[in-house]
């Protein structure tokens with residue numbers, strides 16, 4: 172059945188597109204230990220070479236909301252991270268373990284929510300950020316993972332991440348939180364305010380190099396000038412005044428925010444080491460959007476200013492929660508525009524000699540970066556480990572006209588019926604993509620920043636061409652990220668020859684009047700913004716929709732080599748490559764993904780497994796359970812083994828926070844009574 176054939180359901184409707192699955196934002200916070208039911212396609216048993224453990228993370232709302240959706244219509248991205256671990260270590264069986272990630276700020280949120288005694292500490296949703304003007308920012312660890320295995324480690328370890336906070340390590344066996352990566356003293360907050368839970372800007376995708384035994388992450392801040400680009404400075408002023416009620420002796424507003432970017436290195440055992448990154452003229456690198464992802468090659472670290480937003484800038488979405496309707500007025504002037512070009516900063520690893528160890532009060536060390544530019548609206552990217560003749564290859568997606576920091580509000584209207592609100596079960600979801608996404612391969616000279624070669628697909632839109640149907644809302648990726656090696660299962664793949672992507676598709680019910688008008692205006696005002704599809708044409712296409720898909724791009728030819736379109740009304744997300752034992756190619760394995768099946772399915776939340784070299788044949792196995800729910804899942808990881816954590820590295824929670832609460836007796840008592848006993 173084609174998407175178009177569904178039109179007969181309602182010829183008079185302005186939007187005959189299949190309905191997006193209601194399950195997209197329907198999830199609870201129950202922690203599970205269950206065996207999943209396996210549905211086979213044909214007679215095939217679950218293969219014995221389907222092995223290891225797949226981790227998926229997704230935001231699951233807050234203690235207040237009790238799951239998703241948020242009754243308030245807040246972004247699904249705002250909420251605690253839930254880890255889902257699928258175990259394939261028993262023949263013919265798949266078990267599932269799920270746990271919410273519980274940081275110190277999680278316990279502060281739980282203790283203060285709805286508790287009059289701690290009213291002044293309570294957290295509120297501010298866009299994607301959950302923030303307390305007295306305590307600071309939540310770090311929900313809800314976005315991605317990074318498997319690491321340093322030289323002394325006998326087993327792989329797993330980090331869990333969020334853009335607006337430091338990384339943490341979890342125990343792969345119990346899924347309990349083990350330790351933050353770096354103490355509070357080793358991270359610099361976005362603002363010079365002594366919050367107990369500082370807003371720390373980092374990346375959701377730090378990078379690990381198993382060959383050289385190093386993990387890299389970043390820590391950055393943005394100056395007030397970046398905030399000045401935002402509307403409603405008067406509202407921000409009120410917000411800062413509110414902060415000053417809690418922090419009366421802190422700096423003036425202008426001194427609170429500063430541009431800085433540190434590259435941070437960790438060996439898994441010792442304190443963090445960092446370098447302040449500067450341009451060739453000695454000035455600080457200024458991040459204008461965010462650094463959702465970093466990448467590395469043998470000789471270079473690649474840092475990209477990505478089309479996404481995070482951190483305290485999110486407070487602008489809902490600066491004063493007590494003032495109803497303010498958020499709508501602010502959104503009218505929101506800035507969803509990307510920078511005209513994507514700024515890329517390349518750090519030569521040879522320059523990373525002795526860095527600064529903030530834990531040891533060492534002096535700052537600067538390193539000069541090479542700067543280059545790529546086309547705009549870049550979010551996710553991967554980097555080949557090999558960099559012959561200093562040529563660094565970047566595989567990227569440009570999710571054109573699709574701002575991942577935006578969401579459908581409860582006051583949003585359908586673009587088709589302007590007096591009709593978007594259905595309430597979709598409030599909090601990403602709005603519809605307003606252009607076809609593009610995939611690019613770029614080769615940059617790491618020494619000079621020269622863009623040596625580039626190829627981008629599609630280069631024009633034709634709805635009759637398959638690649639143009641598959642690439643609406645391309646979000647999440649999978650690839651064989653490690654080579655099989657008995658010595659070190661974390662050895663990186665030298666070049667990435669295949670990348671698997673999922674796309675969300677185009678859905679009429681997610682097309683809001685706001686995003687249509689926004690991008691129509693942007694196209695008119697900003698010559699740099701050149702979508703392949705005009706917003707008015709997107710409205711026409713949205714009447715029948717474009718499918719959610721899973722496809723493999725062969726990076727050498729930049730051609731879609733294999734693909735699968737999910738059926739109408741079904742969305743697949745969060746792909747993960749699972750290598751077969753002794754797998755010898757990047758298609759020798761399986762692709763597993765989360766799937767929202769819509770109303771027709773008995774179990775609307777499912778896990779599908781494809782053979783990686785036969786995506787077009789569809790999922791061969793489907794995993795379900797009456798208790799299985801998840802919302803819009805995000806990134807994934809695969810580990811061959813899980814085991815109780817052996818690593819000794821540990822930041823004590825009490826030691827980490829005691830200086831931050833020492834001069835406030837009530838706050839100190841709150842931490843002693845409500846937080847420390849959990850650790």
Ligand SMILES: [Fe+2]
Nearest residue numbers: 315375463551
């Ligand atoms: Fe990501």
